[in-house]
Amino acid sequence: MLFISINSTYLTLNTSIIIYYYPLVTSINEVTETQPHVTIYGNFGSFNINNNNDSTSIKPGLANITIDIDGSIYTSTKDLNIVPLVIEDQCGDHSLCSGNGYCYKRRCVCSKGYGGFICESQINQESKILPDDSLPSAVITSTTERFDISIVSIQELDYNDHIVKDVLTPSWTPIIPINQSIHQYSFKHDGYIEVIATLQTTTNMSIQTIFAGTAITLDTNTLKVSIAINGWRYRSNLNTLRVVMKVDSEYQHIKSCIEPSLTNGTSPYDNNLQFIRLNYNGSALYGSFLPVGLSDGRPFYSFNQLINVSSSSPAGTHGNSTSSTSYIGINMPQCRQCVIDPNFNILVDHADGSSNTACLDAQSATSISFDTWKIVTIVVVCGVALAATITGAIVYFKRNANVKLERKRIETRLKQLNI
Template identity: 25%
Template sequence: MKIILLVFLFIFLNNFITKVECSDCQYFNPIVNQPYNLSSLKLIPDLKYTVAFPSTNLSSTSFETYFNFCNGTLNICNVTGATACQSIGIFQLGSIDVGETVNYTSSGMTIVYRSKIFQPITGNDCSDAPEPNRRKTSFVFSCNPNIPKLNVTAPGLEIQRCTYGVQIDTSLVCRDCPLNCSQPHGTCNRVTGECECDSQTNGKGCELSRIYINSVDSTTINGGTTYLHGYFGIYNTTTTTTSQRLSIKIGELQCKNIQVINDSTIQCDIGPGEGIKDVTIIDMDISYTGKQIFQYTKIKHSCPNDCTSSSNGICNTDSGICTCINGFTGFNCNSQDSNPDAPSSKPNINETTGEASISNDGSNYQISIYSLVELNFNGSTVNEFLLSNKWNKTNNNNNTNNDNNRIVVFSQFISNASCTIEYSIEEVIGKNKNYSFAGVNFTLSPGSLKLTVSIQNYTYHSTLNSIQLRIKSSLGDYNNSNNNSNGNKNCNAKKLDINTNDFKNDQSLNYLTISKDSKTFYGRFINKVISDGRETFMSTSIVGQRTDSILIGLNLPHCKTCLIDPDFSLLVDQDYKTSCDDDDSRPKWFLPVVIVAPAVGAAIIIIIGSIIYKRHRVGIRILKQKIKLENRQQ
């Protein structure tokens, strides 16, 4: 029973896929998922299609074949219900009673007509045909987009005895393309059903934009000429054509005088403004928006906390960076640099986990590259790849540079995004070191850590998306005691404070501080990234914050290779005490009073004695003489 059912199922499916009868001239090719409508080919009975069959070895006489479609009958055949017939003897080639059979292929379809069983006539005997006593005609339909109805491409061919073939070209069996290829961005190959997209789109229906921006040149708040870099496709650089199809907005302002330099660079002029702006490029019906990627730079920059005071540092208004003086250091010159008794900071790199830390007198600050996140246009997470504790050390020996600073290099491959991340950590030891990144010059003091992170060949889900690198920072103690190495528990003890007030994307640098026990950890994030070899603006954001940790997001453009350069330091505050008494319960006036009171009392006694002596000195002399006489008499 099971075998019978399987055979029946096989026959049913085979007929469904390859042999489907016409239903009101509507056909469906399941191989290419394409409907065909041949209703326009059906003729009234008085009309006919004609194809000539030359004489062959199988038939010594040439003849013509008349035919119709969609079970349309022909009056010329003089046979009731005939859909096709031969001109010689008006032999029937196709009959409504027998019906048509349809075979589908990837390039079209074939409609097969069969005649009724007939009594052979001398000279027209089909008893030895592949289907005895039947005539069979196959109409092979092929796609030709330029033929609205049909065209018989060659004379008919008698393939075997009483078996004929007719080749027909028509657009009615051409394939449709997905989304009509999002015209005008694509053209449809009607033969294959595939789109041929222009240089700005891809996807099966040319529905996916390929254009993106990976960097934008900043202007001052006065505006001016800016350059957009990325991929924009091949344009007709005629000014009229470009201005008609292309528009660029920076914030709410339209960019003017647009010039397409090449497929990767566009130039335009933008008006004055301030702050951080989105950049949107619109090309006909496709667009791309880079979120917060353009910066109006200030002509003069302010420095963090005004470098504390004029005695601590001098503000460089061109860069917004403090130059510390008089033995102070730190991004705002609020930390000691000249106190020989202050504890020093010690950087450390964990070669197993890839994490780094800076320790100082009981405090330990940890830094880790936490995750890489792909964000869509609305800022929602598309994918997040956790990176912590997955790093591989790539330099076998600990490299050192000319400053004897230790450098360790790590890497990680994200298979789901075909992306490689490399980052190096440098321990700054011994003396200050000067650095330069993306046109920003800065100095790191001993005990600092400098990171360089490279993200390469990330595969985006969409060109509209961007990526964000997240760095986690946290502060804790070496042990359960709050005492430092000198036992100075009380005089330096301060609560943990995470300060992000100097996270200002309109400046050239962003600063994070974590303070505790008169020591401050600094995280410095330059608001620039090297994107595909060019400097461009990068914003920084606070992703999450807890009591003792913070998660920083570096918002990167749509780049193939992104290079960023954060650094970290742990410095001693200027009010740090190297020693203090064990008992801090005494009020602040206790020591001054203890020291000053005895001295003041002694002075008062001396003054009073002098006054008494001056007033009674005559009596004192008489008393002295009297005492001397009494002593002599004895």
């Protein structure tokens, strides 16, 4: 953004001009390792794409791309995702999705009332979803668990994933509710950034929808969170955005030898976070992430990551409860409007911890919590664009090197603001 000030006998002017960077990529179509054609959207005029790899195919995973137009450079290591020609089946034993769904394009589609990565658990129909009146956050509760889901920060990252701008989002303005199941909130910053968050609860019926070209089924007792970021003014054409969401979890102990646990799964070829599981005594919050988003209305590749997890026993509880905080990062390229779309619910496994049998020893209980998980669904999407000369080099996630540093920084900053 460029500020202009003119003072003369005939004119006084103080204004700002929005600068759109050149070259710039905002979205790119999905590419397989043998696909010869790539479609790129952005601001770059016309150019040729060269494959600098000597082989006829490019290795799966994140690839390095570069656009050079008369000396003006756009380069990225996190926009272009090469999809393997053959993807491992992720539908469980014998591709049966635990007998509670069916396998479609190597992923499970669960039958009504079931959830989890391989449809292994039932959705808890007794859980309650309580949206906040003033903030785009919601509490999901069951008999022994409470999960508080919120948006805490929007960050601008440079090429090396260092944070160059960090906008915390503690204050929102509620918008008049559309109906009892849909709540909207507005957040404005610096006079030009606007974020619209929408919370939708599906308490009485399931909903089928499509986001970024991906079919999504929202079962009953699901929280759907849509976040649209408009008007962000980037400091460089190489910078990107990341939304940070927080899940505060609290568990009431009913068996002293069972402790809460968290597990997560990542894609085998690009390390993208696929799901998280916050488990305790037969129920869990499950987060499932799609590696796509919307940038200016077009699908883009989104890298999701678990930034940090911490746990403690709240003061005054005398060991009767345990709490934990998880931070999840949703990355997106540059866009004028970026959209993400997470969904949440609580799943339950009646075979795990719900009976009145004697408490298992700690080792067995920990093993069960890893084997019989259940949860909430977070489907994430955001928007942005990418473009470039494909070098075919696999970039093995440089951002992991900065994760530890970011964990400390985020925790310190949020504690200072009592978030």
